[in-house]
Amino acid sequence: MSQLSRLISILTLLRSKRLLTAGELSRKFDVSVRTIYRDIRKLEDAGIPVTTIEGKGYSLMEGYTVAPVQFTEKQANALITAQHLVNQTNDVSFATDFKEAMTKIKSVFRTSVQEKSELLSSKIFVFNSNYENISSNALSEIQIAITNFNYVEISYRKANDEQVTFRKIEPYAFYSTQHKWILIAWCYLRNDYRAFRIDRVQNFKILNETFEDRKFNLQDYFQSCPYDENNHSTLL
Incomplete structure (x- = not known):
């Protein structure tokens, strides 16, 4: 077992x-x-x-109950598949939080669904030909900062640059490309929106201080910002 x-x-x-x-x-x-x-x-x-x-x-503990939620076999399979994809993000915090959430979700699977979902899990393989062995551990915390409008301070190293710079940012949105998470934030150092690869964030601190929402729109950002050779927004 x-x-x-x-x-x-x-x-x-x-x-x-x-x-x-x-x-x-x-x-x-x-x-x-x-x-x-x-x-x-x-x-x-x-x-x-x-x-x-x-x-x-x-x-x-007395009074603790598990919500009476039932999942179909296809819904359970979708969650199992999602977990394999999440593990490709190379962000330790996000993968850990998702794994813990899945443990709770699987506790309400019917026995037959649980057994089949575990069988399926052993038969799913995700390959990434562009794999980079660079991990991060900031995604889950910065997600909380986005929804609570908390300033974040980061130490950031740009691609092909050994220099680490200090930034104070307003985090607004994430997107994923090639198994990497990209954060779009207002950067006070550049006084403009910038895109940061999460796996290049060396250190970070979520501040208690909150900022006023600039009503950032990701679609408008993509339409207005310059693009790199991979047709994604410019990365620092």
Whole structure:
């Protein structure tokens, strides 16, 4: 049994209002007690309120319920496929948040749908001939800054340039091309809109200070800005 299947099974047992010990779970799933401890931490990290009762075992916090949502097999397959595509973005924060969200979503899959979705997952392969081994870890945080209109400070390194520059920006929109995430933001250093590759952001800080929305429109931006050799907006 895969770890995901075991996590969902443990959650299902806990939802039945049973009080379960690590020993019981280890025997049931034929794994070590240490593995069960890690599984419980995984559930807690995913936001599931597992309560530890000293000397007695684990249970779910009283009142916790999983939303009565049902997915068809095709809908589940679409989510599984999306997860494989998300993993190609090379942004650790985004991939991690999506994985944790999928753990929660899969907890409400019917058993038959869960089994088939895992089978499909093992049969999906995504190849990228233009792969660059450059990762980022800023996408999820900057997404929050966009929707809350928070200023962001970044240290940024342009393509083919070792120099790192400091920028204060107003983040407005993202788009993806060739498995790379591009941020469009108002840059105070250039006093204009600029496009930043997220994987070239060396460091960033989300400020508590908020900015006034400039009513940025991505379509208008593409129509008015210069283009690079790949027919995308100019990248720094």
